Amino acid sequence: AAGQLEPNAKAIGQTVEGLQAALVQAAKGIASSSAGVVAATRGTSEQLGTASKQLAAGLTRLSNLSKAAASLVDDSLSQQNILFMQFQELYTHEIIGQDEDAYSGRMC
Numbered sequence: 001a002a003g004q005l006e007p008n009a010k011a012i013g014q015t016v017e018g019l020q021a022a023l024v025q026a027a028k029g030i031a032s033s034s035a036g037v038v039a040a041t042r043g044t045s046e047q048l049g050t051a052s053k054q055l056a057a058g059l060t061r062l063s064n065l066s067k068a069a070a071s072l073v074d075d076s077l078s079q080q081n082i083l084f085m086q087f088q089e090l091y092t093h094e095i096i097g098q099d100e101d102a103y104s105g106r107m108c
Helices: 016-040 045-072 076-107
Strands: none
Touching (some): 016 045
């Protein structure tokens, strides 16, 4: 394969199409979790924390699926495009953590 990545454990026995379908479902879950975070901003810090953790879990799932899909793609450019999503996931985790800390600081 011309790509830079070796297939990872989650990719073994999977197809790019199957992982793509799982990525779509994970993205839908993130959309739902994001709405939950927005709603939780009007609630308690505990509700916001729970909603943020759910969003973070969905982002982690999306990241893992992205890495698995990228490892099955043959060309480096496609792998880089897919892995860019992983970078965005890590950045979003950082933002969620900062927002959660700031919100709980206001609630004290």
